[in-house]
Amino acid sequence: MSSMTSSSSQGLGSTAFLAVGGAPPAATLRGSRSPPSTELRSRGTGSLLGRPQVTAHGTPAFWAALAASLPLAAPLAAGRKGRKEKRRSATRASLVSLRATDTDTDTDVDLVTQLQLEASKLRAEVVGLEGEREEQLQRDRLALFESFDLDGDGAIDDQELRLGLSGLGLEVDGLELDGPKATKIRQALDKNGDGKLQLEEFDLQAVRNLMEEWRVEERAADLAARAEERQSKELEAEKQAEQEKYASLPVRNDDVGLPTRLASVLAYLLPLMDVLRYGLFFAVLFPVLQVPFSYLDLISQVIGLFPFGLGYLALLLGMQELVKNTELPNLLRFNLRQAVILDFALLLPGLVGQVGSFAAEQAQVEVPMSAELGFAVNGVVFVLIWACVGYSTVSSLLGVTPAGIPYISEKAGAEINDTRPSDDGGSDKV
Incomplete structure (x- = not known):
């Protein structure tokens, strides 16, 4: 019984030492009964548990300490084994990754x-098809x-070309090809x-292009001819309308008898009366003018008897109504x-003077105006009006229309151009 206990104790001790990384004494492993050593080395249980060292293997305290160290030895051994397994797994993963990389690269x-081989094959097929197509085109x-x-x-x-194109149904300008057109092609x-x-x-494509160019040119020429024809018709219609309108106008009265001439001269009394205010100093310089000036002033005073200038207004309106009467002599x-x-032209100098004076007042600028300058301006206006009246009087007394005054005669002629001349002629056409 004592021997079995000793043997069992020796086996347990060996297992404990192996668990904590130590080694049992040689005598214990061989089953020797020699007394255990009197001192436990630094790798014993006491150093692991932080307890006092045991001095003898056979004591109960030694076996109790050894049994308590077994739960701590197992996790240490398991941790060491786990680290080894992790290192092996990492190594295997690296090897697998390298093999996979090599496999992907090869793939x-x-x-x-x-x-590349497929692309080369396709290019070769395309080149072959193009060659076959070119050969087919050449054969066609x-x-x-x-x-x-x-x-x-x-x-x-030329004859074979014309017949061949006609056989294909090609036409130029909608007509079949003729000899000259075939020659031109x-x-x-x-x-x-x-x-x-x-x-x-x-x-054949060049032939089609050439024929299409001819069609475009012919179409453009046709459009231009139609536009010209339309414009010609419009001009003809306008001319015909003018002729019809002219034919519908009343016949012009070309009477130039003495009453007509005298009445034409009397028409200029209106501008002569209005221009007197511009030429009073001429009556002082030339006494011979005082007599006609006095008569003109008398007529002006009679017309001025009507209040608010109604006399002059009635005279102007009356003269304008006489102008509209196409039955009166044209002269x-x-x-x-x-x-x-x-x-009306006599109103322009006065209007210019009033505008100038108003502008000077607004600008607060004094414009010196000498008597000599005023006489000169009034004299120019007076002389121009008398010159126009003198020319018109002489022409009217001669039975000729006085249409030589620039701008004024053009305006007067345009407003009375509502009649047509008689067949037997008459005075000058205005």
């Missing part, structure tokens, strides 16, 4: 090579050329100028209208 290289072109070359001499003349394609078309010169109507325009 990519094989795929690129395969795609030769067959078409032979269909035009009726006599088989290897060239197409052949001349456009005949590069060597031998009068015929060889195979290398024969180009009288013209002079009446020209006299009214001259009278």
